[in-house]
Amino acid sequence: MFWKRFKKNKLALTGAILVFGLLVIAILAPFVSPYDPNIINMDDVLQAPGSRHILGTDDLGRDILSRMIYGTRISLSVGFVAIAIATIIGIILGSLAGYYGKLIDSLIMRLVDIMLSVPTFFLLLTIIAIVGPSIWIVMFVIGLTGWMSIARLVRAEFLTLKEREFVLAARSIGASDARIIFKHILPNAMSPVYVSFILGVAGAILMESGLSFLGFGVQPPTPSWGNILTAGREYMEVAWWLIFFPGLAILLTCLSYYILGEGIRQALDPKLKI
């Protein structure tokens, strides 16, 4: 049913194929990249895209295509892990707020308001400036500052679902609160979470690229799209390929996640006729 509706949306299908393709590339990075991403070759410095290096080389003669393929791994894993953390926190806090209501709800929702008023990007910069840059810190901070919208979505779903009769029926056979929350209500509340997850991955990838670009994210020589861009910035006028391809990769990745997310939303929305 979901698949049938989803298939009709050609744009979303394209997004899905691109997202899937990126995943395959990330997993198979050692097999699909033509060169070792960190091997320095002074004979091939700043080569333009050509037959030997499809996307050219950088100032140290490293193959851009290979570096970008390995960069896919970093970008996707940061995106997924960060948003997985955010989603788990969001689901737990949103469920508790929506199910118990009253004081617990007020406390959690005020926490959401407080967190939303903190500019995430600057918080990230501050934390990294204090504890030093690391891919794990980036993941955790993006995760710990990105759960609010998911918590709100889950809470809203819970507010309506907890009044449904099947919840009363579950309580009447002696189900515990935890069981009702996670086994009975949560599976009914998941569809907006899926969409939010996919869109969140795009946001996290973008944020990681931004941080790496500023030098606060993934540290060289480990390749990430953001730091390939930074390295290429100095040679922008002589070697356009150094910034063009990583920029394009970031753009296309985020775009394909967004259209995939939108497609899933449309396919899950029963009110929408496709």
Next chain:
Amino acid sequence: MNEILLKVENLHTSFFSDSGEVKAVRGVTLSLEEGKTLGLVGESGCGKTVTALSIMQLLPNNAKISPSSRILYKGKDLLKLSQEEMRLVRGREIAMIFQEPMTALNPVFTIGEQIREALELHSNLGKKKAMDEVVKLLELVGISEAQKRIKDYPHQLSGGMRQRVLIAMALSLNPSLLIADEPTTALDVTVQAQILELISNLQNKNKIAIILITHDLGVVAERVDFVGVMYAGAIVEYASTKDLFELPLHPYTKALLDAIPKIGGKDKKLNTLKGSVPPLTQLPKGCIFYERCVSADSKCIQAQPELIEVRKGHWAACIKI
């Protein structure tokens, strides 16, 4: 005489909302012997369901049971149990089936999983054994091809089938008391008869006591041993089914019986009861039925009538009797 299974004494349940206290149940007292059926009848909003939910302690958060109320089940006061102890009573000792079979099942799980859950909650059968038990239960409630049906989702079943599934769920743990809250209201008449027949059969087989909540006096006449007639949160008449139908005492009961269409009767307008239930936020000092009562006089507004035993086993709350 059988042993008393459930005794509700002076149950008061109120809802607290912005517009004040709504006294939904006002001093309900009833008792039920093992294996017998008690019918609770009355119009919408008279407190039947709230009484049931009070016994199960499944009331919404804004409801409160007054501390003077007592709900004795097998001699234990359910109102004094901790939440965890009460959770173990639900399902295992007292089970409930609901009015709307359409919404009482979780849409994202197969019916097999849902019944199995009830079993798993209170026993430690293995997964395989529990599934066999589910198939047995479904066969017991008259679902054919149970083996195949366990993989169905609720939306694939008709209303009657879903009510059967809910009954199977309620009975899976062999409760001693089953509260059936208008189990057939949402079903059409033929299915209604089948479901009631099923409940009676299971009652005889397993010796379950039942509280049957309904607004259908026809259902009461056929299936119930004792009847409590409720009006505006209180029981106004309580008797054995036979006594109640032969000689109704309270004017409200009379009016209810009068409003049943009779087969073979002459073509004339059906008697109806004028007016509606007074708002439960502002209760009058006197008899609550005063405004709609045909035999009311000035004495009726002075004090609320008590439920008194007019004849042996036949109680009514009206000063005119």
